[in-house]
Amino acid sequence: MAASRGEFSSRMGFILAAAGSAVGLGNIWGFPSQVAANGGAAFVLVYLLLAFLIAYPVLMTELAIGRFAKANTLAALEKLSRGPISRRASYLFGYLGVVVAGLILSFYGVIAGLMLGQCLESLLSLFGIETGLLSGTGASTFFTLLFMALTFAIVMRGVSSGIEAWSRRLMPMLIVLLLLLIAIVVSQAGAQQGLKAYLLPDFSKIWQGDLLLSAMGQVFFSLSLGVGTMLIYGSYVKQKESLPKLGAWVTLVDVAIAFLAGLLIIPAMYVAMNNGVQIYDSQGELLASSQLVFVVLPELFASLGVFGIVLSSLFFAMLVLASLTSSISMLEVPVATLSEQSGCSRRQAAILSLLVIASVSLLLIWQGDVLFGLAVSASTEFGQPLMGLVFCIYLGWLWQRHLLLSELQKGSPNIANSAFWRCWPNYVKYVCPLIILTIFFSSIAA
Ligand code: TRP
Numbered sequence: 001m002a003a004s005r006g007e008f009s010s011r012m013g014f015i016l017a018a019a020g021s022a023v024g025l026g027n028i029w030g031f032p033s034q035v036a037a038n039g040g041a042a043f044v045l046v047y048l049l050l051a052f053l054i055a056y057p058v059l060m061t062e063l064a065i066g067r068f069a070k071a072n073t074l075a076a077l078e079k080l081s082r083g084p085i086s087r088r089a090s091y092l093f094g095y096l097g098v099v100v101a102g103l104i105l106s107f108y109g110v111i112a113g114l115m116l117g118q119c120l121e122s123l124l125s126l127f128g129i130e131t132g133l134l135s136g137t138g139a140s141t142f143f144t145l146l147f148m149a150l151t152f153a154i155v156m157r158g159v160s161s162g163i164e165a166w167s168r169r170l171m172p173m174l175i176v177l178l179l180l181l182i183a184i185v186v187s188q189a190g191a192q193q194g195l196k197a198y199l200l201p202d203f204s205k206i207w208q209g210d211l212l213l214s215a216m217g218q219v220f221f222s223l224s225l226g227v228g229t230m231l232i233y234g235s236y237v238k239q240k241e242s243l244p245k246l247g248a249w250v251t252l253v254d255v256a257i258a259f260l261a262g263l264l265i266i267p268a269m270y271v272a273m274n275n276g277v278q279i280y281d282s283q284g285e286l287l288a289s290s291q292l293v294f295v296v297l298p299e300l301f302a303s304l305g306v307f308g309i310v311l312s313s314l315f316f317a318m319l320v321l322a323s324l325t326s327s328i329s330m331l332e333v334p335v336a337t338l339s340e341q342s343g344c345s346r347r348q349a350a351i352l353s354l355l356v357i358a359s360v361s362l363l364l365i366w367q368g369d370v371l372f373g374l375a376v377s378a379s380t381e382f383g384q385p386l387m388g389l390v391f392c393i394y395l396g397w398l399w400q401r402h403l404l405l406s407e408l409q410k411g412s413p414n415i416a417n418s419a420f421w422r423c424w425p426n427y428v429k430y431v432c433p434l435i436i437l438t439i440f441f442s443s444i445a446a
Pocket residue numbers: 021022023024025026027104220221222223224225226227229326327329330
């Protein structure tokens with residue numbers, strides 16, 4: 001098994017692939033919507049804090065376990081187990097991770113499919129062809145399957161020539177598109193007001209409602225934590241790399257892109273408002289986040305004429321690119337687990353996973369919103385925090401400290417004297433589980 005495992009060929013390759021996983025609809029769509037709904041800059045501030053207080057330590061947990069075990073989640077947890085109970089539990093949690101990753105991909109694929117449809121529609125209307133492609137479940141089915149097929153095609157090629165190679169191509173394109181769009185939107189009338197709302201925090205809002213809770217959920221989703229994605233990516237990292245540095249880079253890139261996406265979307269909302277588009281309802285509440293991307297922004301684009309159609313094509317192309325580097329990381333979870341545990345080929349594992357996940361997507365499309373919402377909350381509110389907790393427990397309570405230290409010393413020989421080593425293991429052992437349990441129970445209570 002060891003000989004046939006893939007590996008990221010370079011540090012940059014890993015950072016782009018892991019940041020590619022992290023940066024997705026969660027950053028470009030989720031984060032700005034949450035900012036708008038939760039008091040603007042106050043949410044941004046809390047998010048930034050939580051990224052380093054929670055997400056980075058948990059990300060490091062997954063990366064360290066993954067590289068140590070050089071295996072999928074199930075085998076990795078088994079390797080850390082110390083007795084029959086934790087060994088048996090590792091099977092349960094290994095497969096739970098697969099199920100949660102699959103469930104996330106099944107709804108993520110539907111939304112990404114809609115983005116793909118919007119992108120094609122904008123491109124076509126640039127040439128004067130109005131198709132109305134997007135309407136109806138038929139279109140949704142078609143584009144979801146198309147998006148899934150793209151994801152499949154990349155994952156099947158393996159770690160370095162599939163995931164890494166495509167992340168290397170797509171991530172720079174995404175960043176260029178994002179910067180270009182920001183430059184254009186910020187120069188429009190009304191954008192200044194949006195910049196103010198985005199950048200000047202109103203501290204009184206920090207303790208309001210479920211701002212902290214939303215920020216924590218958002219940070220977990222955005223860094224792709226709690227399904228084994230980062231654990232498996234960690235298992236493809238070379239021994240000579242310093243994990244704390246890699247993890248810090250990935251966190252930084254993820255946070256930076258979320259921040260930039262806000263710099264695009266929030267001013268765009270105010271430009272839209274300036275052009276007469278409604279963005280808040282009669283109670284002063286922001287329109288639902290799905291409306292933000294599918295109604296407000298298209299109306300903004302439409303109000304800008306041909307120039308707006310170009311913008312719209314670029315915007316949705318950017319969302320598709322971001323989704324693709326995330327969806328491949330989700331599909332990698334069942335593919336790595338199935339192929340390593342059962343000995344079947346990557347290709348067989350990818351086909352089987354895709355068939356199951358795409359079937360669930362179709363079910364979600366055809367059965368309407370209730371099931372869709374259920375899939376979202378089961379995976380993101382229950383599955384992710386639970387698995388995050390499991391990773392912290394295996395690392396903090398089961399993994400022998402000297403083995404953990406020697407894993408981290410690979411690539412960071414002086415780590416034993418660092419502040420990171422003094423704080424992080426105990427932080428993961430005590431503080432992270434506490435925080436995660438708090439999120440978990442408050443989201444049940446909510
Ligand atoms: N982080 C991605 C985003 O922000 C989504 C994602 C990719 C993800 N892999 C994941 C979310 C694994 C949860 C678990 O859009």
